[in-house]
Amino acid sequence: MRCYLDMDPGIDDALALAVALKQCDVAGITSVAGNVEGKKTFDNTGRLLKVFGRPDVPVVPGATRPLLLFESIFAEHVHGSSGLDGYPLLGEGVKASSRLPAWQWLAAGLAAESRPVDLIATGPLTNMARFLAGFDNDDYQQRVRAITVMGGSLSGGNVTSTAEFNFFADPDAADLVLGSGWPVRMVGLDVTTLAGMPTSDLARLGQQGRAGEVLEGLLGFYAQALERIGEAVDQIYLHDAVAVAAACHPEKFVWKKAPLRVVREGELRGTVVEVLGQSHGRPLVDVAVDVDREWFLSFVWESLTQYKTG
Ligand code: BDR
Ligand code: CA
Numbered sequence: 001m002r003c004y005l006d007m008d009p010g011i012d013d014a015l016a017l018a019v020a021l022k023q024c025d026v027a028g029i030t031s032v033a034g035n036v037e038g039k040k041t042f043d044n045t046g047r048l049l050k051v052f053g054r055p056d057v058p059v060v061p062g063a064t065r066p067l068l069l070f071e072s073i074f075a076e077h078v079h080g081s082s083g084l085d086g087y088p089l090l091g092e093g094v095k096a097s098s099r100l101p102a103w104q105w106l107a108a109g110l111a112a113e114s115r116p117v118d119l120i121a122t123g124p125l126t127n128m129a130r131f132l133a134g135f136d137n138d139d140y141q142q143r144v145r146a147i148t149v150m151g152g153s154l155s156g157g158n159v160t161s162t163a164e165f166n167f168f169a170d171p172d173a174a175d176l177v178l179g180s181g182w183p184v185r186m187v188g189l190d191v192t193t194l195a196g197m198p199t200s201d202l203a204r205l206g207q208q209g210r211a212g213e214v215l216e217g218l219l220g221f222y223a224q225a226l227e228r229i230g231e232a233v234d235q236i237y238l239h240d241a242v243a244v245a246a247a248c249h250p251e252k253f254v255w256k257k258a259p260l261r262v263v264r265e266g267e268l269r270g271t272v273v274e275v276l277g278q279s280h281g282r283p284l285v286d287v288a289v290d291v292d293r294e295w296f297l298s299f300v301w302e303s304l305t306q307y308k309t310g
Helices: 011-023 038-051 102-111 126-134 165-169 171-178 199-205 209-228 239-248 293-307
Strands: 002-007 025-031 059-061 117-121 144-150 184-187 253-262 272-274 284-291
Touching: 002 011, 002 102, 011 025, 011 038, 011 209, 011 239, 011 293, 025 038, 025 102, 038 059, 038 209, 059 102, 102 126, 117 126, 117 239, 126 171, 144 239, 165 171, 171 184, 171 253, 184 239, 184 253, 199 209, 209 293, 239 284, 239 293, 284 293
Parallel strands: 002 025, 002 117, 025 059, 117 144, 144 184, 184 284
Antiparallel strands: 253 272, 253 284
């Protein structure tokens, strides 16, 4: 499966990237401000590509602030101030592959593809919203098979009691993407929290070559952070890697179709709401509601063991 990634590394983004590089043909990556500020997520993406042996994958920096909101929120308490705390000295990143804004570069990339590709977004949806708003014509829509998004939740949040981080960080972008009418799959906390990796598997990570050592350090830091804030004990939520798995193998997930809105301000900011009764013209989004955890974890390990031999 050929895909473009849009991400904000971020520790679980790092794992998602490691998995995607082994499971998909990654055509390029756009970075976005999210877990940390935009310059850091761009640099981190390049650093990770080097660690994973793929500095050839093009990366273009994207939005550094939300679509409409003035203030940005970050998740440094989970990912550290670098966005990739837990493994020192990750080295230099890579140069931007284009001077175009990420969403224009993505549009040009899609125009050059001979077949429809997948988009997988694991950060706030600012770049995706700019892309969809700027290029929502039939021509582009036929070039995208599906947009799989890690974000949102129908069953409780991780920033507020109802809102998930990526949607809370840029609720306007999330609302636009879910209402775009493009084929969108939402992989939210409903399902990512069903598929945590046991903390006892951390040491096994370290046995998967240099990439595994780096991931062991990063995920060890992240596991402690999740435990400190009371989000997960004895397991590590691999949110963004679940979105990669869902894009590659949607048949392994249980989906429900729903017309959705994202609350854009106030106390419920970032909360996903099902539009009940008449859908008021909102398109149906595929929402992941269940996954086979054992299958997911074996999908992750099957990817990571490939780093053992470089
Ligand atoms: C999402 O928020 C970020 O902190 C993670 O990288 C993931 O994309 C989980 O709510
Ligand atoms: Ca992320």
